[in-house]
Amino acid sequence: MKIMLVGDVVGRTGRKAFDRYTKELRQKYNVDMVIVNGENSAGGKGISRKSMDELLRGGADVITSGNHIWDNREVYGFIDQEPYLVRPANYPQGAPGKGWCIYPFRSANVAVINLSGRAFMPDMDCPFQKIEDILSEIGNEADIFVLDFHAETTSEKMAMGFYLDGRVQAVVGTHTHIQTSDARILPKGTGYITDLGMVGPWHSVLGVEPEIIIKKFTTCMPARFNVAEGPAVYSAVVMDIDTATKKTVNIERIFITE
Numbered sequence: 001m002k003i004m005l006v007g008d009v010v011g012r013t014g015r016k017a018f019d020r021y022t023k024e025l026r027q028k029y030n031v032d033m034v035i036v037n038g039e040n041s042a043g044g045k046g047i048s049r050k051s052m053d054e055l056l057r058g059g060a061d062v063i064t065s066g067n068h069i070w071d072n073r074e075v076y077g078f079i080d081q082e083p084y085l086v087r088p089a090n091y092p093q094g095a096p097g098k099g100w101c102i103y104p105f106r107s108a109n110v111a112v113i114n115l116s117g118r119a120f121m122p123d124m125d126c127p128f129q130k131i132e133d134i135l136s137e138i139g140n141e142a143d144i145f146v147l148d149f150h151a152e153t154t155s156e157k158m159a160m161g162f163y164l165d166g167r168v169q170a171v172v173g174t175h176t177h178i179q180t181s182d183a184r185i186l187p188k189g190t191g192y193i194t195d196l197g198m199v200g201p202w203h204s205v206l207g208v209e210p211e212i213i214i215k216k217f218t219t220c221m222p223a224r225f226n227v228a229e230g231p232a233v234y235s236a237v238v239m240d241i242d243t244a245t246k247k248t249v250n251i252e253r254i255f256i257t258e
Contacts, residue, residue, distance in 0.1 A: 011043055208225045234255070
């Protein structure tokens with residue numbers, strides 16, 4: 001089974017690039033399922049009904065998110081009704097939405113789990129304890145387990161990868177919008193990358209107009225973040241998972257710049 005995991009989609013430029021390349025890549029790599037992080041898809045912060053629908057039409061099967069999931073308040077009106085839109089599972093009890101879903105694919109059910117890190121991130125329940133609860137709760141309901149770990153530090157993401165090695169089939173990091181070059185298969189068969197990267201404006205600082213971020217750094221004053229325009233970058237990985245052994249047997253990075 002081949003799963004393509006796509007980095008954070010940022011704004012209109014990211015949505016257009018996702019639509020432009022996903023179907024082509026799906027055919028090229030014979031992809032069975034596409035998972036994309038959509039938490040920045042609406043104007044660079046949050047997800048709206050429109051941006052979610054565009055991602056689904058563009059080829060997404062499951063949409064994950066992160067700490068910006070609530071930035072567009074429109075999401076409160078539909079997150080509980082969307083079976084394949086997930087937010088970090090380690091939000092405290094009572095938060096809207098859900099932290100994992102099971103996507104049925106032919107003879108294999110794929111559990112897609114979303115967690116947030118805690119280092120330099122908003123206060124959350126412990127992601128390491130939470131993943132234990134989730135794996136226990138899902139049990140035999142799923143055949144394949146994929147985790148989008150939305151975290152800031154490379155160390156926390158790598159620790160999670162080794163913590164789950166051999167118990168899930170894929171651990172991918174998101175949030176920092178820069179694709180790392182460490183895509184690999186961990187010793188016990190889990191596919192891993194520290195950060196998928198982003199789908200968004202290439203000539204930008206994490207999707208935002210460079211001048212705005214430069215001014216913020218040089219003046220230390222608050223600024224409104226406007227999503228940049230122009231050519232796009234598309235960042236993703238494709239994992240080939242052996243459903244018999246439940247191990248990832250190949251991982252390939254995708255990095256397209258216009």
